[in-house]
Amino acid sequence: MSTDTADGTDAPATEPTGGAHDTARGWGPVAAIAGWQTAASACYYSLFAATGLLKPAFDLSGATVGLFLTVGLLGYTLALFPTGALVDGFGERRVMLAGLAGLAVAAVGVSLAPTYGALLAAAALLGAAYSTAMPATNRAIGASAPPGRANLAMGLKQVGVTAGSGLASGVFAAVAATTLVTWVAGFRAVAALGVLAAAGFALVYDGRPGSGRLATPDLRGLGDNRSYVLLVAAGFFLGAAIFAALGYVILYVDEGVGATVALGGLVLGATQVTGSVGRVLAGDLADRLGGAYGAATVTLGQAAAAFVLFGVLAAGVESVLVAGAVLLGIGISVLGSTGVFYSCLAGLVDDEDIGAATAAGQTSINAGGMVAPPAFGFLADTAGYGTAWLLPTACMLAAVVLLAGVRRTA
Incomplete structure (x- = not known):
């Protein structure tokens, strides 16, 4: 049972006992x-x-x-x-x-x-x-x-x-x-x-x-929420792209564009910085757009940008500067998308289901993270990095399609 608060949200009708606040x-x-x-x-x-x-x-x-x-x-x-x-x-x-x-x-x-x-x-x-x-x-x-x-x-x-x-x-x-x-x-x-x-x-x-x-966890109940199901499915492809990128940035800079491992390490660190910036900027923009719809819109935009950037790498890059700039952009886009992904998730489910809903979302991301890096490494070894980058490119295309569905129904 709940009562309406001044800002229109639901609050418990009685305070819990046992010292909780x-x-x-x-x-x-x-x-x-x-x-x-x-x-x-x-x-x-x-x-x-x-x-x-x-x-x-x-x-x-x-x-x-x-x-x-x-x-x-x-x-x-x-x-x-x-x-x-x-x-x-x-x-x-x-x-x-x-x-x-x-x-x-x-x-x-x-x-x-x-x-x-x-x-x-x-x-x-x-x-x-x-x-x-x-x-x-x-x-x-x-x-x-x-x-x-x-x-x-x-x-x-x-x-x-x-x-x-x-x-x-x-x-x-x-x-x-x-x-x-x-x-x-x-x-x-x-x-x-x-x-x-x-x-x-x-x-x-x-x-x-x-x-x-x-x-x-009532996964059957969560399964009836179409927007949530589409978002969790998108999480698999976001996770695949994130872990493939993080796992191979250093080797790509070293072997793919002919730089050094040390420079690759610097680029990886820089992508973490731009990823942090992306999380903050994406969150602020989603708030301005409002609620789960705003979060879905921003996540969709980040996935679309990452699709283009991964595609650039797949087309072939020979310049270290160009490769570094593209990877920094990947940091802002897909690496910076996890905050609004979880904001969207939280906005699509009831408060009492957030724990289970988040567990399913993170499981989906982790599953993508366990599957994609070995596949990326195999493609890089057998066909080269250009072909390998097609994997996260395809993942981002799938994420864009799914997130567009989330945005329509959020």
Whole structure:
């Protein structure tokens, strides 16, 4: 049962008991959520940042490094629906605190791994702990964003993903630059960051209570929402393009246009920066257009721009400057689309379903991320990078078609 508030939204008819409080809306809570996302992403993306140090430490091949990363993503994906149910049932605050604690424990577990098998197990646990991120933070943003600024707030929160990834890269770059410490210290440093962030978050964020019961996600109910189904389907193709691009930027700059690995690393870092800018700008524009319709419109525009940019790479680029400029544009477009993607998703479902709905959306993105990179690598090895870039080009075309359907029905 609910009553109408002054701004026309629904509010609970009675206050929940047990010490839970509704989160105040404003940029302060949004900043706290973004800080949580940054710390959580630093812990998870330490798996990617540490590969250069783990490879010699465990005498790994390129394939076993890839398996290590895949296991982390698999643990992340498999745990999404359980954590989504926990968020819907018990509120985001508890899940976010438990998630950071789990990330810290798992990061320490990686640092203690004596064998490759133990390393894989710790990576899976780290990924599972990170599964708390999207369902919980999306619900938190829905509860905390200032009225009419939900898309911008979501974009700012999503910057925490790229900021955390960059922070992890900085930690392990510092470790690699000194002979006084090893990769073990890097994982323990991000674990300490997770503990500190959890303590600070507990002090400043109250959260919104859940339903009070743990239930299996009602995917059948979500399946009746045509706009939501189309958006989740589009997420698969967005994820495929995102992970294919992130996974091969460095190798493409080195092998495809004849530059160096070091320059490729700089380009990859720059795409993360432009991706962050894209998330903020896209969120602000979506707010101006309004609601789920605005978010769908902006996501559609970003996907269309990415389709053109990937097509340029597929047509063949020989200049390092041109390739770099196109990749920066891909950062603003498809890498910068995740914030408005989740804003659109949150606007299409009921508040009590956000956890499960986000879990399905992130699962779709992750599925694309697990399928596309091996296919891209195979095409690059057998037919060249021009042919390989046709894969994300086709993915963006499919995303454009699906997102156009979302926009019509939102």
